[in-house]
Amino acid sequence: MTGDTLGRLFTGGPAPGHIAVASLLGTQSIPLAELVVRAERVAQRLLAQGVRPGDRIGILAANSLEWVLLDLAALRLKAETAGLEPGKFEASRALMDRYAITLLFTDRPADAPGIVPMAEVAAWAAPDGAAEPLPVLPPPPDWAAGDVTTVKFTSGSTGEPKGLGATAGSIDSSLLAVQEIFEHGPGDDLFVFLPLSLLQQRYWVYSALLNGHDVTVSTYEAAFAALRRARPTVVMGVPAFFETAKRQIEARLRRAGGDRTLAEEAQAVFGDRIRYLWTGSAPAAPSMLGFFADAGLPIYEGYGLNETCIVTKNHPKAHRDGSVGQVLRGKHVLIDADGVVSVRSDHPVNDHYIYAKPGDSERIFGPDGTVRTGDLGYLDDDGFLFIRGRADDVIVLDNGKKVVVRPIEELMKADPAIAECVLFCPGQTDLVAVVSPAAEAADLGAVAARLAATNAAVAADERISRVVVADPPFSIGNGLLTSQYKPKRQQILAAYHDAVHDPEEGIHAR
Amino acid sequence: MPADVETAAREQFSAVLTRDVAPASLDLDADMAGSYALTSLNKVLFLTELCEATGVDLAHFTEEDLAEMRTLRDVTEALGRHAAPASAPTSNHGA
Numbered sequence: 001m002t003g004d005t006l007g008r009l010f011t012g013g014p015a016p017g018h019i020a021v022a023s024l025l026g027t028q029s030i031p032l033a034e035l036v037v038r039a040e041r042v043a044q045r046l047l048a049q050g051v052r053p054g055d056r057i058g059i060l061a062a063n064s065l066e067w068v069l070l071d072l073a074a075l076r077l078k079a080e081t082a083g084l085e086p087g088k089f090e091a092s093r094a095l096m097d098r099y100a101i102t103l104l105f106t107d108r109p110a111d112a113p114g115i116v117p118m119a120e121v122a123a124w125a126a127p128d129g130a131a132e133p134l135p136v137l138p139p140p141p142d143w144a145a146g147d148v149t150t151v152k153f154t155s156g157s158t159g160e161p162k163g164l165g166a167t168a169g170s171i172d173s174s175l176l177a178v179q180e181i182f183e184h185g186p187g188d189d190l191f192v193f194l195p196l197s198l199l200q201q202r203y204w205v206y207s208a209l210l211n212g213h214d215v216t217v218s219t220y221e222a223a224f225a226a227l228r229r230a231r232p233t234v235v236m237g238v239p240a241f242f243e244t245a246k247r248q249i250e251a252r253l254r255r256a257g258g259d260r261t262l263a264e265e266a267q268a269v270f271g272d273r274i275r276y277l278w279t280g281s282a283p284a285a286p287s288m289l290g291f292f293a294d295a296g297l298p299i300y301e302g303y304g305l306n307e308t309c310i311v312t313k314n315h316p317k318a319h320r321d322g323s324v325g326q327v328l329r330g331k332h333v334l335i336d337a338d339g340v341v342s343v344r345s346d347h348p349v350n351d352h353y354i355y356a357k358p359g360d361s362e363r364i365f366g367p368d369g370t371v372r373t374g375d376l377g378y379l380d381d382d383g384f385l386f387i388r389g390r391a392d393d394v395i396v397l398d399n400g401k402k403v404v405v406r407p408i409e410e411l412m413k414a415d416p417a418i419a420e421c422v423l424f425c426p427g428q429t430d431l432v433a434v435v436s437p438a439a440e441a442a443d444l445g446a447v448a449a450r451l452a453a454t455n456a457a458v459a460a461d462e463r464i465s466r467v468v469v470a471d472p473p474f475s476i477g478n479g480l481l482t483s484q485y486k487p488k489r490q491q492i493l494a495a496y497h498d499a500v501h502d503p504e505e506g507i508h509a510r
Numbered sequence: 511m512p513a514d515v516e517t518a519a520r521e522q523f524s525a526v527l528t529r530d531v532a533p534a535s536l537d538l539d540a541d542m543a544g545s546y547a548l549t550s551l552n553k554v555l556f557l558t559e560l561c562e563a564t565g566v567d568l569a570h571f572t573e574e575d576l577a578e579m580r581t582l583r584d585v586t587e588a589l590g591r592h593a594a595p596a597s598a599p600t601s602n603h604g605a
Contacts, residue, residue, distance in 0.1 A: 024576070025569050062573060220550070221573045224558040244526070244551045248559065251525040419529055439530035473529060477544050485549060 005172040005210060006149065010036060010076055010140040015212045016186060019205065021065040022218040022226035028065065032209055038125035039072035044134040045124040046073055051102055053078035053141065056151065058101040059197070060084035060091050060108060063219050066121040067196045068205055070105055075149060078141035080165075082151045083197030088161065091115055099151070099163065099355065145169025145347050151354070152199050154306050163354040164306055166199055169347030174309045175203060177328040179211060181315040184234070188213035188275065191232035193223035193241075200310070204236060224248075224269070231271035239284040240485075242277065242299065245269055246291050266295035276300055276316065283387065283406075286322065287414055301325065303385060307350075307364055307371045308343040312385045323384035333377075333385055334370070340391050341377045344370040376404055398428040401461045408462055409433075411454040417446035420474050420487050423464065426501045430465035434496050436474040436487070444469065448507050455509055466506035468499040515564050515593050516586045522560045523582060526552045538583040557585065566592045 014033035021028055030038075051057060057079055059070050074081045082099055089095055091110035096102075104110075107118040143149070148165035184190065190204040190213065201217075208215040218226040224245075227235070237245075252265040270277075277292060280302035292299040302313035303324035311333065314325035327333050330346040348369030352361035364372055376388045389406030396402050405423040412421035412433060420436040435447055447467055455463040470492075474480035480492050499505040520533035527546055542548040548556070557576060561568040570592045579585045 024571055024573060219573055221554050221576050222568075223551075224555050225561075225568050240549065241551055244549070244555050247526060247528075247552075248555055438528065475547050477547075481547070485547065 005175045005206065006075060006143050006168055007140070009072065009206060009209050010040070012210065015209050017208050017212050017214040019065075019068065019208065020189075020214070020216040020230060021063070021068070022216060022222050022230065023064070024219070024222045024225070027216075027226065027229060030065075032212075035068070036072070036209070039069050040076060040137060041127075041134075042069045042121060042124050043073035043076040043137055046077055046079065046103070047135045047137065049103060051077060051079050054080070055102040056080040056082055056100055058082040058084055058096065058099065058104040058106075060086060060089055060095075060104060060106040061118050062086060062107060063193070063196050063217050064107070064118060065217075066105075066118045066125070068202075068217060069125055070121060071150075071196070071202055071205075076137065076140065078143070078147075080148055080150060082153075082163075083195075083199065083202075084153070085195050085197040088153075143168035143172075145172070148350070150199055152306055153197075154353075160355065162356040162360060165350050165354060166309075167347065167350060170309050170345065170349040171199075171203070171206075173330040173345070173347045174328070175206060175210065177330055178203070178310065178313070179207065180329060181313065181317065182234075182276075184211050184213050186212050188234060189216055189230060189232040189273070190214070191216045191218065191227060191230055191235045193218040193220055193226070194236065194238065195220065201236065227270060228268075231273045233273050233275040234278060235270060235274065236278045238281045239279050239288060239301075240282070242279055242292065243285070243288050246288055249291075249295065262294060263296045266292070266297055270297060278302070280304060280310070280313075280324075285410065285413070289321075303387060305343075305371065305373060308345065308373070309349050311343050318384075320380070320382070320384040323380070323386050325385065326383045327379075327385065333379060335378060338391070339376045339378060339388070341373045341375045341385075341387070342366070342370050343373060344368065395423070395425040395431070396428075397425065397461060399461070403431065403462050405431075408454065408458055408464065411457060412450055412464075415446060415450040417443040418450060420481075422487050422489055422492050424489075424493055424500050431463065432500050432506070433464045433467045434470055434492050434500065435467050436470045436480075438473075440472065442469050442471070444507065451507060451509055464509060466503075466508050468496050468506040470496065515590050518563045519560055519582055519586045519589070522556055522563060523548075523585075526556045526559070528552075536582060538586070539581050541580055542582065543580070553579075560585070560589065564589055564593050 017032045018029050019032055019035050057074055059067055061067055071081055082101055091106040091108045093112040096104050096114055104115045105118055147168045149168050150166050152164045152166055153161040184207055192201045192204050194201050196202055204215050216230040216232055249265045249269055274297050277297055277299040279299060284301045289299055300314040301324050302310055304310040311331045312325040312327050318326050332344040334342040351365050351369035374391050376391055378386055389404045393405050394402050395405055409421045409423055412418055417438050418435050419438045422434050423431050425431055451467050474487055480488055482488055520536050524531055524533040566589050
């Protein structure tokens with residue numbers, strides 16, 4: 001089934017590329033052929049430790065070469081991995097018991113039976129590290145489409161993270177579909193810095209082995225420093241990363257005082273070999289996407305959830321502004337009468353969660369593995385998907401008109417004077433915005449001008465009647481932003497309840 | 511700590527914040543995440559840029575060192591131990 005991808009990682013002959021691993025201390029690079037040799041040594045050690053096909057090893061560590069080696073070694077043995085993000089989990093025997101982990105590898109301080117320091121994996125990978133003869137590896141495994149290779153953990157806002165076993169068929173399908181549209185190959189270097197506990201980040205290592213390109217894996221902390229050294233052709237990042245890079249480039253331009261161009265400063269941050277930038281996992285602001293396009297760095301937004309893997313993707317041969325791209329081969333986007341997006345896959349990631357509360361799986365997965373995303377969207381005539389917001393972001397007015405608030409909020413947030421905007425509908429008749437200003441001293445004139453511009457750009461039912469300006473601005477400290485810096489709607493409404501409901505309050509639309 | 515490290519730290523920190531805070535009004539002892547909403551990515555960027563601006567090699571620090579820098583004073587003291595006392599480069603165009 002997966003003979004073109006996972007099944008070929010260890011049988012396809014030596015790949016020509018390199019893997020570079022970057023930390024604050026520097027970068028080490030080895031040929032991919034050597035990576036495979038070392039992964040097989042680690043697989044022998046796992047075998048010697050009693051790890052068998054179907055067993056699960058846990059990896060709770062920052063990105064490193066050893067992380068990659070353990071992942072490949074597990075694939076070589078047909079063992080499962082559980083990718084555990086540091087900071088979200090603590091290395092302990094209780095963690096191992098909870099998730100049925102045979103061995104837990106970690107770079108955190110921990111001491112319990114079955115917990116192995118990552119430093120030991122480095123020794124395992126060395127050519128003459130074994131005191132005694134190691135077991136002979138069985139032939140590389142065959143993966144059936146429904147076999148689970150790894151457990152992903154979904155970061156719910158409350159409670160214990162749910163588990164989701166990712167099937168070999170879904171990985172195979174995604175790797176082939178992405179390769180079809182991006183054609184990664186020799187000369188490419190894909191830059192990865194998000195945690196390898198996120199399965200999709202490991203795709204680019206598999207892709208390197210399959211398609212013969214380079215890959216650079218950085219720790220999160222070394223990301224910006226390593227980018228400058230690595231000179232990648234592709235950078236994989238979430239929108240927040242590219243927003244941060246945008247501000248960096250803008251600050252550099254200001255300091256240069258007109259002596260440098262936008263393209264030159266963008267190259268100073270990303271290097272001079274960028275073919276494209278990849279983003280997804282969260283909505284990207286049009287202003288950010290436009291900024292990188294203007295800087296000469298094409299950026300392609302896509303769409304997918306943990307439960308669906310990559311569903312749509314803009315790419316060099318098919319890109320449409322405002323959309324998240326066309327549907328990938330093997331994925332099917334279904335939109336119901338209310339505009340809610342569901343995704344059916346030829347090879348689903350899975351059809352249920354594990355380590356979840358009763359009912360969790362049924363809320364998301366249909367019987368055939370179709371995933372109800374909870375996002376609102378539509379497909380245009382050419383098959384490009386546009387995401388308009390979350391189904392629970394819809395306000396129903398008393399005239400029955402449904403208003404999707406996110407696009408209107410985005411229009412307000414496009415102003416540099418506005419950091420956040422949240423819409424409410426206190427009387428079911430008109431929209432009231434609570435705006436968090438970008439500066440402690442709010443620029444009320446700019447907010448009023450943006451209110452007028454937004455109202456001029458939207459339909460009559462979507463116009464904002466008043467803007468309440470938050471004082472002080474939303475912050476994590478005052479409980480109005482989440483730890484991910486997203487506005488907390490209910491808390492904001494509670495904090496500004498009186499002003500939102502008082503028709504005299506705020507900046508009024510003209 | 512060299513005064514130029516603190517000056518550069520204030521300027522670079524102010525530059526990465528999503529809201530306007532003047533460099534001179536930054537509180538050196540405030541928690542950078544809690545008080546100034548510094549995201550983890552902005553912290554990485556801030557420290558990378560500051561090391562470049564002050565001529566301090568980022569490789570002096572480990573990932574754990576960065577995690578333990580919670581206030582601007584933590585940052586300036588850590589970099590101050592490695593910064594040259596004078597004539598530190600201030601250009602940001604050499605990367």
